[in-house]
Amino acid sequence: ETGVTQTPRHLVMGMTNKKSLKCEQHLGHNAMYWYKQSAKKPLELMFVYSLEERVENNSVPSRFSPECPNSSHLFLHLHTLQPEDSALYLCASSQDGGGSYEQYFGPGTRLTVT
């Protein structure tokens, strides 16, 4: 595997379910990100981890819970979501943070909350 991978690619869940999104980067990067992309809106930064430490939490509701067990893996745990949380969730990594490194994105998980 190369680059940034995400699983699952598609997920349908009810509002009472608990599920997790997984991201893995094979680039040796130190920073990892979760973004949300809703229709006709810009990408919204949700969380940033640098060297496994959370450095940014962009006012995200607590029903989204990130986890970064090591610099290659990032999870987004989901519970009691709302229909408006349906969106494309993108994971990205960069060599480092600091805003001057390009990010490499995974293909995303298309989430539908019913």
Next chain:
Amino acid sequence: DQQVKQNSPSLSVQEGRISILNCDYTNSMFDYFLWYKKYPAEGPTFLISISSIKDKNEDGRFTVFLNKSAKHLSLHIVPSQPGDSAVYFCAASAASGTYKYIFGTGTRLKVLA
């Protein structure tokens, strides 16, 4: 308030001609700018970047121009090819000490054969 704006949601260009995609920003602290390309069912792919110490950066068919006084950047693709058809996002950051990249809403480019 949207700090990075791409006011044209779509653009159609004939193959071989120039494509010009525009992006405006409001935050004068932004000093690093990137363009990404996104195909359907794929994540965005980094295309080209520019630092605020430059006003132009070129990579093959792609050139990004930065006008700091106007808070405007543009991506030129010459010559345009059908494979360039995708959604293009610009993004901006204040490079020092922040992990935040602010993205525009994207412009869908269609290159007609």
